[in-house]
Amino acid sequence: xxxxxxxxxxxxHFDKLWGGLLLSLELAVIxxxxxxxxxxxxxxxYVSAGRVVRGIIASxxxxxxxxxxxxxxxxxxYGLPTVIDLAYSAQxxxxxxxxxxxxxxxxxxFRSGLEAVPRGQIDAGKAIGLTPWQRLVHVRLPTMMRxxxxxLSNTFISLFKDTSVASVISVPELTYGAQWIxxxxxxxxxxxxVVTAMYLVTGYAxxxxxxxxxxxxxxxx
Amino acid sequence: xxxxxxxxxxxLAEGFALTLWVSLLVVVLSxxxxxxxxxGLVYGPAPLRWAVRIFSDTVRGIPILVLIFFVYYGMxxxxxxxxxxxxxxxxxxxxxxxxxxxxxRGAVASIPKGQSEAAMAIGLTFRQRLTYVIFPQxxxxxxxxxxxxxxxxxxxxxxxxxxxxxDLMQAxxxxxxxxxxxxxxxxxxxxxxxxxxxxLSLASRRLExxxxxxxx
Amino acid sequence: xxxxxxNSPALLDIAEVSKSFGSVEVLRSxxxxxxxxxxxxxIGPSGSGKTTLLRCVNFLESYDSGSIRIDGKEVGFRxxxxxxxxxxxxxxxxxxxxxxxxxxxxxxxxxxxxxNIMLGLTKVRGKSSGEARSIADHWLGRVGLAHKADSLPAExxxxxxxxxxIARAVAMEPKILLLDEITSALDPELVGxxxxxxxxxxxxxxxxxxxxxxxxFARDASSRIVFMADGGVSAVGPPKEVLAAETTNERLRTFLxxxxxxxx
Ligand SMILES: Nc1ncnc2c1ncn2[C@@H]1O[C@H](COP(=O)(O)OP(=O)(O)OP(=O)(O)O)[C@@H](O)[C@H]1O
Ligand SMILES: [Mg+2]
Numbered sequence: 286x287x288x289x290x291x292x293x294x295x296x297x298h299f300d301k302l303w304g305g306l307l308l309s310l311e312l313a314v315i316x317x318x319x320x321x322x323x324x325x326x327x328x329x330x331y332v333s334a335g336r337v338v339r340g341i342i343a344s345x346x347x348x349x350x351x352x353x354x355x356x357x358x359x360x361x362x363y364g365l366p367t368v369i370d371l372a373y374s375a376q377x378x379x380x381x382x383x384x385x386x387x388x389x390x391x392x393x394x395f396r397s398g399l400e401a402v403p404r405g406q407i408d409a410g411k412a413i414g415l416t417p418w419q420r421l422v423h424v425r426l427p428t429m430m431r432x433x434x435x436x437l438s439n440t441f442i443s444l445f446k447d448t449s450v451a452s453v454i455s456v457p458e459l460t461y462g463a464q465w466i467x468x469x470x471x472x473x474x475x476x477x478x479v480v481t482a483m484y485l486v487t488g489y490a491x492x493x494x495x496x497x498x499x500x501x502x503x504x505x506x
Numbered sequence: 507x508x509x510x511x512x513x514x515x516x517x518l519a520e521g522f523a524l525t526l527w528v529s530l531l532v533v534v535l536s537x538x539x540x541x542x543x544x545x546g547l548v549y550g551p552a553p554l555r556w557a558v559r560i561f562s563d564t565v566r567g568i569p570i571l572v573l574i575f576f577v578y579y580g581m582x583x584x585x586x587x588x589x590x591x592x593x594x595x596x597x598x599x600x601x602x603x604x605x606x607x608x609x610x611r612g613a614v615a616s617i618p619k620g621q622s623e624a625a626m627a628i629g630l631t632f633r634q635r636l637t638y639v640i641f642p643q644x645x646x647x648x649x650x651x652x653x654x655x656x657x658x659x660x661x662x663x664x665x666x667x668x669x670x671x672x673d674l675m676q677a678x679x680x681x682x683x684x685x686x687x688x689x690x691x692x693x694x695x696x697x698x699x700x701x702x703x704x705x706l707s708l709a710s711r712r713l714e715x716x717x718x719x720x721x722x
Numbered sequence: 723x724x725x726x727x728x729n730s731p732a733l734l735d736i737a738e739v740s741k742s743f744g745s746v747e748v749l750r751s752x753x754x755x756x757x758x759x760x761x762x763x764x765i766g767p768s769g770s771g772k773t774t775l776l777r778c779v780n781f782l783e784s785y786d787s788g789s790i791r792i793d794g795k796e797v798g799f800r801x802x803x804x805x806x807x808x809x810x811x812x813x814x815x816x817x818x819x820x821x822x823x824x825x826x827x828x829x830x831x832x833x834x835x836x837x838n839i840m841l842g843l844t845k846v847r848g849k850s851s852g853e854a855r856s857i858a859d860h861w862l863g864r865v866g867l868a869h870k871a872d873s874l875p876a877e878x879x880x881x882x883x884x885x886x887x888i889a890r891a892v893a894m895e896p897k898i899l900l901l902d903e904i905t906s907a908l909d910p911e912l913v914g915x916x917x918x919x920x921x922x923x924x925x926x927x928x929x930x931x932x933x934x935x936x937x938x939f940a941r942d943a944s945s946r947i948v949f950m951a952d953g954g955v956s957a958v959g960p961p962k963e964v965l966a967a968e969t970t971n972e973r974l975r976t977f978l979x980x981x982x983x984x985x986x
Contacts, residue, residue: 288584351657351703352696353664356675360692367688449569453668460571467575473583477576484568623782624828628842628894629818632810638841642832 294470295479298462302476305462306483312376312458313445316383320444323384324391329421331392332399342392349389354450358382362454379451387444394440398433399425434502438495442488459483511690514681521677522698528591528673529660532598536659537652539599540606545636547607548614558607565604570662573597578669594666602659606652613648614640653710657703664699674698732791733758733929734898739778739788748774749785750953756898756931761924763940763961764933766950767977772933775950776900779931780820781813792819792897818846821891821899825907827883829875835862835886836871839893847894861889865919881912888919892928899923901932917943937981941965949974 295302331342349357362378365371373381402425410420452461463480467473547558565573577597581588588596617640625639667676678695682688732755741749748771756762764772777783779790781798784807790797797816800806808816830838836858843854862868865885867878875883884904891899901920905913917936921943924930934940940947940961947964949957951973957964967982969975 347704347707348696348700351661351700351707353661353675353699355664355667356678356692356695356699359679360689360696363682364688364692367686446567446569449571450665452571460569460575463572464575467579471583473579477572477580480572481564481568481576484572485564488567618826618828620824620826620828621830624822624824624830625841626782626814626817627780627820627822627824628890629814629816629846630842631814634814634845638845639830643830646832 288474290475290478291472292475292479294472295466295475298466298470301457301462301465302459302480302483305457305459306487308456309445309448309451309458309460310487312380312383312448312451312456313441316380316448317387317441317444319380319384320387320391323388324395327388327392328395328399331396346389346392349386350393354382354386354447355453357386358450358454375454375456376451379448379454379456383444383447383451386447387440390440390444391437394433394436395429398429398436401432402428431502434495434499438492438499441495442492445488445491446484510685511681511687511694514685518674518677518681518694521672521674524672525660525663525674526702528595528598528663528666528671529656531595532602532659532663533656535595535599536602536606539603541610543603544607544610544614547611549636562604562607565600566608570598570601571665571668573601574665574669590669590671594663594669594671598659598662598666601662602655605655605658609648609651609655610644612651613644616647617643650710650714653713654707656706660699660703660706732756733760733793734779734931735789735791735794736775736779737789737791739775739785739790741774741778741783741785748953749778751788752950752953752955753788754948754955754958756929758897758929759927760946761928761930761932761944762946762948763944764931764948764950765935765937765940765977766956770950771953772950773902776822776902776931776933779898779900780817780822782822792816814846818842818894819897821894821896823884823887823891823899823901823904825903827875827880827887827907829883829886829890831875834872834874835867835878835889838875838886839890842890842894857893858889861893862886864922865889866915879912880908881915884908884912884916885919888916888923892923898929898931901930901934903933903935906935937965937978949977951977 327342327345331339334342358379361382362375366373406424406428407420410424415423448458449460451458452464455461457465459480463476466476470476543558543561546554547562550558574594574597577600578590578593581593621639621643622635625635630638663673664675667673667679670676672680674695678691682691685691734754734756736752736754738751738753739749740747740751752771752775754762764775766772774783778785779792779797784798789799795801795816798808798813800808800812807813829835830841833841836855839858839861840851840854843849843857844851847854849857859868859871862871865888867882867885867889870878870882870886875886878886884907887904888901904920905916908916913936917939920930920932920939924943932940932944942961944961946958947961948955949964949971957969957971957974963969964974965978967978969978
C-alpha cells in the first residue's frame with residue numbers, strides 16, 4: 286500500500302485536538318448534569334404518578350430513544366429558531382439537546398433502579414416512622430444508586446461519545462478538530478488514529494474512575 | 507407550505523428507502539460477522555480471542571461518527587477505494603459487529619456450565635454441543651437485545667448523511683434547503699425514524715415475553 | 723450383586739490418580755476398582771474430592787497422574803505411554819460409554835423430557851428419531867414419567883426432572899453410571915421417588931458409582947462403600963463394615979457420628 290505514517294503535522298495542530306477533547310468533556314459534563322436532574326425528577330415522579338403522567342413521561346423517553354441524535358441536534362439548532370423567537374449559540378444548542386437526550390436515557394436507568402428497590406426496605410422505612418420524603422432520600426434513592434451505578438456508568442460513557450455529534454453544527458470539540466486536521470493536512474490515517482486513542486483513553490479512564498466510585502459506594506455503606 | 511412538502515414526498519420516500527436499505531444491509535452483515543467473531547471470542551484460540559477483544563473494545567470505545575470518518579476518508583488514503591455508500595455500510599457494519607459480538611458472548615456466557623457438561627456426558631462432540639445444546643439456548647437470550655439493538659443501526663445510519671449519501675436525514679436537509687420549512691420537515695423525519703424504531707422495540711418486547719419460559 | 727476380589731477383571735479401574743487445582747492437591751493417589759454389576763457408594767466430608775473423582779472418570783476433569791480405565795481402555799489419554807489427550811471425537815465416544823447424573827439435573831431446558839433423552843440417541847448413537855423416541859418412552863415409563871414425555875423441564879418438579887436426568891443417562895446404555903449427590907438439590911419429600919429409581923437400576927445389574935450423603939441409602943443399595951477424606955480413599959469395604967460404629971478410623975468415626983445424630 287505504501288502509506289507511511291507521519292505524525293508531525295498532527296502534533297503541530299495538536300492544540301485543536303486537545304482543546305477539542307476538553308470541550309467534549311465539558312459538553313458531556315454539563316449535559317449529563319442537567320440530564321441527571323431531568324432523569325431523577327421524572328423517574329421519581331413516574332413511579333408514584335398516575336396513568337396520564339406516566340404516559341407523558343414514557344412518550345418523552347420512547348420518542349427520544351428512537352430518534353437519531355443528529356436529527357435532534359439539527360432540529361434544535363436549525364429548526365427551533367424558525368418557530369420560536371430565541372437566539373443561541375451552537376454550543377448552547379447542543380448542550381440543551383444532549384441534556385434532553387441524556388435525560389430520556391437516565392429516566393429509564395433511574396426508573397428501573399427505583400422499581401428494583403425491595404418492597405421490604407420501603408416497608409421497613411415506614412415501620413420506623415419515616416415520612417415519604419425521608420423514605421425517598423434515606424432509603425429509596427441510596428438503594429437505587431447502588432443498583433443503578435453500573436448501568437449509569439455505561440450511560441455516561443456512551444453520552445460522552447455522543448458529544449462527537451456536536452461537530453455537525455461546527456462545535457469545535459474533538460471530532461471537529463479531527464475533521465479540521467483531516468481537511469487541512471490530509472494526514473488522515475494519523476489524525477484518526479490519534480483521535481481514536483484519545484477517545485479510548487478518555488473513555489476507559491472515565492469508566493475506571495466510575496468503577497472506583499461504584500466500589501467505594503458499595504463498601505462505604 | 508404543505509404543498510411544497512407534498513411535492514417533496516417522493517424524494518423523502520427515496521431517502522427513507524435508502525435508510526432502510528442501509529440499515530438492513532448493516533444488520534444482516536453484522537449478524538454474520540458478529541456471530542463468527544463472537545464464536546471466535548468465546549471458543550477460539552488465544553490469539554484470535556485477543557484480536558476480537560481488541561477489535562470490539564476499540565470500536566465500542568469510539569464514537570460511530572469517528573469510525574465513519576476514519577473508514578470513509580482513511581481508506582482512500584491507504585489506497586482502498588470504495589463508493590461512499592459501501593464505505594458507510596462498512597463503517598456501520600464494523601460498529602454493529604462489535605455489538606453483536608458482545609451480545610453473543612453474553613448469551614453464551616449466561617448458559618450454565620452444567621449444560622455443556624451434561625452434553626459432554628452423553629457423548630456429544632464440541633460441534634454437536636454447540637449446535638444442539640448451546641446455540642438453541644443462547645439464541646433465545648441473544649434475540650431480544652439483538653433486535654433491540656437493530657434500532658442502533660437505524661439511528662446510526664442517519665450519520666451517513668454526512669458522507670453525502672441521500673438517506674432520509676440527508677433528504678430532509680436537502681428539502682429544507684429548498685423550502686426553508688425546517689421544523690415541519692425535522693418533525694416528519696423524527697416521526698419516521700420513531701415509527702421504524704418503535705415498531706422494532708415493540709417486536710423485541712414481544713419476543714422477550716415469548717421466550718420467557720426459558721428462565722429456569 | 724457382585725463383589726470384587728483383587729484379581730477379577732475390573733470394569734472401572736482407577737489407579738493412583740492424583741490431581742491438583744493450582745497448589746491444592748484435591749486427589750492424592752486414589753485407587754479403586756469397580757466390577758461389572760457392582761454398586762459403589764462414595765461418602766466423605768465436603769471438599770474431600772468425591773465430585774472431582776467422579777468427574778475424572780468421564781474426563782469432565784483431567785487428572786495429573788495415574789490412570790483411569792474402563793474395560794481396559796484409558797479414558798482421557800491416548801493408548802501408549804505418552805499422556806496425550808484424546809481427540810475431541812474420541813473423548814466424546816468414550817464419554818458416551820459412561821452415563822452421568824448431576825446434582826443440579828442439568829436437563830436441556832429447550833428440549834422436552836423425551837427430547838432430552840433422544841438427543842444422545844440420535845446424534846451419538848445414530849438412531850432414527852422414531853427408534854430414539856420409543857427408547858425414550860420406554861425409559862420414561864421405567865422412571866414413572868410416561869405421561870410427561872412432552873413436557874419441558876420447566877414444567878416438571880425437581881424429582882421428576884432428576885428422574886428424566888437418570889433416564890437420559892441410562893438410555894445411552896452406558897457401561898457405568900455415575901451419580902453425584904443426585905438428591906441433594908431436592909425437597910425431602912421428593913428424594914424417595916428418585917432413590918427408588920436408582921435402586922431398581924441396581925437390581926437390574928447396572929454398574930454404578932454414586933456419591934451420596936444419604937447414608938441409609940448407601941447402606942441398603944450399595945455393595946461397597948468408599949470413604950474419602952482429604953483427597954484420598956480412607957476406608958473401603960462392605961456397607962456393614964464401613965458404617966460400623968466401632969470403626970478404628972478416626973476421621974470416619976467423626977464423620978459418621980455427625981450423620982448418626984440425624985439420619986440413623
Ligand atoms: N474447578 C476447581 N477449581 C479449583 N478448585 C476446585 C475446583 N473444583 C473443586 N475444587 C476444590 O477441590 C476440592 C474438592 O472438591 P470436590 O467438589 O471434589 O469435593 P466434594 O467431596 O465433592 O465436596 P462436596 O461434598 O461439598 O460436594 C475442594 O477443596 C474444592 O474447593
Ligand atoms: Mg461434590
